Amino acid sequence: MPVPSRLDEYIETEKQRHFSRDFVVGWEEYETWDEATVGQSGAGQRTFKISEEDILDYNRACGETDPLMVDPAYARKHSPTGELLQHPVFVTTIAFYSLGETGIGTWIRTPGARNPQQRIEIVEPFCYGEIVTTTATTTDKFTQRGKPYLQMLLEFRNERGVLKARWWCSLILPQTRADVARFANA
Amino acid sequence: MSMTFKTIEAGYTFPPVVQSYAQAAIDHYALASLDMNPVHTNEEWASRAKVFGIPETVGHGMMTMSTLASVVTRAWGVIGKDRGSLRFVDAKFTKPVKVGEVVTATGKVKRKHYHGPGKSWVQIAVEAKDSAGDLIGLAEVGYNLPD
Numbered sequence: 078m079p080v081p082s083r084l085d086e087y088i089e090t091e092k093q094r095h096f097s098r099d100f101v102v103g104w105e106e107y108e109t110w111d112e113a114t115v116g117q118s119g120a121g122q123r124t125f126k127i128s129e130e131d132i133l134d135y136n137r138a139c140g141e142t143d144p145l146m147v148d149p150a151y152a153r154k155h156s157p158t159g160e161l162l163q164h165p166v167f168v169t170t171i172a173f174y175s176l177g178e179t180g181i182g183t184w185i186r187t188p189g190a191r192n193p194q195q196r197i198e199i200v201e202p203f204c205y206g207e208i209v210t211t212t213a214t215t216t217d218k219f220t221q222r223g224k225p226y227l228q229m230l231l232e233f234r235n236e237r238g239v240l241k242a243r244w245w246c247s248l249i250l251p252q253t254r255a256d257v258a259r260f261a262n263a
Numbered sequence: 264m265s266m267t268f269k270t271i272e273a274g275y276t277f278p279p280v281v282q283s284y285a286q287a288a289i290d291h292y293a294l295a296s297l298d299m300n301p302v303h304t305n306e307e308w309a310s311r312a313k314v315f316g317i318p319e320t321v322g323h324g325m326m327t328m329s330t331l332a333s334v335v336t337r338a339w340g341v342i343g344k345d346r347g348s349l350r351f352v353d354a355k356f357t358k359p360v361k362v363g364e365v366v367t368a369t370g371k372v373k374r375k376h377y378h379g380p381g382k383s384w385v386q387i388a389v390e391a392k393d394s395a396g397d398l399i400g401l402a403e404v405g406y407n408l409p410d
Contacts, residue, residue, distance in 0.1 A: 081305060087294040098299045101308070138295035139329045140282055143337065162341040165349050166329040173297035188301060189314055192324030196353040202342070263312035 090130045092170075097178055100186045104261040107183040110218060110225045110250040118214040122177030125209045131170060132163045132203075139164050158202055165199050168242050172231055175211035182213035182229055182246075189251045189260030193226070196245040208236040216245070225252045266339055266347060268375065268383040268408040275372040277338045277387070282330045284322040284364040292326045315359040322360035324400075328352060331389045331402040334370040345409045350384060354402040364393045370404070380410055 080098045088094055097103065125131075129149055136146040144151035145162045152161045176182040184190070203209065210233075217228040231244040251257045282288070286306075293304050301308040302315075303323055310318040332352045342348045360366060370389035377383045387404040 080299065080301075084290050084294060084299075084304060087291045089294070093294050093297070096297055096299075098297075100300050134295045138288075138292045139326075139333060140280075140288075141333070141337075143340075146341070157342050157346070164329060165332050165336065165341060165352055166325055169296040169298060169325045173299075185298075186300065188308075189312065190300065190302075191314065192356055194353075194355040195324065195328055196351065197328075198351040199349055260312050260314070263308060 089134045090128070092131060092174055093134075096174060101188055101261050103178050104186075104188060104257055105254075106179040107186055107257065108181060109184060109187075109254050109257055110227050111253050113184065113215050113218055113227055115215050115218055117181060118212060119181040121172075121175035121182065121211040121213060122180055123175055125171045125175050125211070127203045127205055127207045127209060129161060129205055132161045132167060135167045135170055136161065136164050139166070158204070160205055163203060165197060167203070168197055168231070168233060168244050171209055171233060172211055172244060172246070175209070176213065181215070182231070184227055184250055185246065185248065187248070187250055187257055187260075188263075189257065191249040192247075193249055194247050198243045200240050200242055203235075203241055207241075209233050209241065224249045266343060266345060266408060268377070268385070268410055271372060271375070271385060271408060273372050273374060277334050277370040280330055280334045280337060280368045282366045282368070284326070284360050284362060284366060286320065286362050289320065289322050289326070289362060292323055296323065296325055298323055298325060317359070317361065320362045322362070322364070324356045327356055327360060327366070327391060327400040328354040328402065330366055330368050331391055331400055332404060334368045334389045335387055335404045335406055339406060347406060347408045350405040350407050352402055352404050354400055356400045358393070358397055358399045360393060360399050366391050366393055366399060373403075383408060383410065
């Protein structure tokens with residue numbers, strides 16, 4: 078099931094060009110609710126090098142118009158960091174890119190997933206050029222009112238090990254791989 | 264306007280943020296966030312899968328979270344002129360946002376947390392409603408303010 082071609086017109090960044098955009102391809106490799114183990118921890122599949130274009134496109138997609146967030150030349154002169162300020166939910170991009178298609182936390186790509194709640198903490202802003210490693214720790218899984226919830230803590234650290242942000246990520250998921258298959262093959 | 268912990272009062276109201284969830288806006292968000300789940304971008308798949316019981320694409324929960332956070336950051340800045348800064352966003356999603364919706368988010372300072380010089384912050388309650396007036400998400404936002 079190909080991704081609609083109209084989406085190509087929104088490609089603005091190098092990461093978007095190379096990212097595996099079809100979440101229905103390779104679903105067999107995603108971690109599932111019934112296979113996830115609470116306490117298990119590991120780094121995402123790839124690191125994320127912070128670039129101006131990543132931040133700029135996220136800010137624009139959120140509808141931001143503040144020049145400190147969408148005008149790189151203005152931000153270089155006037156921003157307290159000398160760089161574009163990033164929207165606080167920008168870690169979403171880092172997480173989806175970093176967790177990739179196989180291994181821990183890949184359940185965030187699951188077709189059929191529903192989003193009940195999220196918590197993001199910002200420790201300090203990301204800086205251009207930082208190489209961010211995302212570490213995922215499965216923190217809880219439970220069933221509530223018949224819905225299977227899976228939760229993980231994502232920690233985002235730069236190449237010097239400095240903690241930049243945390244995301245407590247929760248989704249309601251298809252419970253088994255067979256349940257995922259029903260959505261993937263819909 | 265200078266915004267400090269001393270001068271801000273509980274009940275302070277933020278200007279609303281209005282955000283389109285037209286398919287084009289959802290598509291752009293999908294690329295920018297790299298959350299390319301077909302429930303957001305593939306109308307044919309969404310009509311068959313009916314993930315939320317409806318045969319349509321829906322906006323991302325993280326897009327709603329971004330709209331909720333923007334209520335605070337558009338008014339006070341991600342990093343404010345007085346070096347205030349957003350410290351957390353804690354969001355819950357109560358109703359899927361159907362494609363084509365226009366969401367309006369509003370916020371109000373709920374509580375002040377004094378933790379000593381340079382460490383105080385305020386708790387802001389934000390909520391978002393769709394064009395029918397139904398609640399689609401709500402959040403607590405924590406924001407550090409200078410003394």
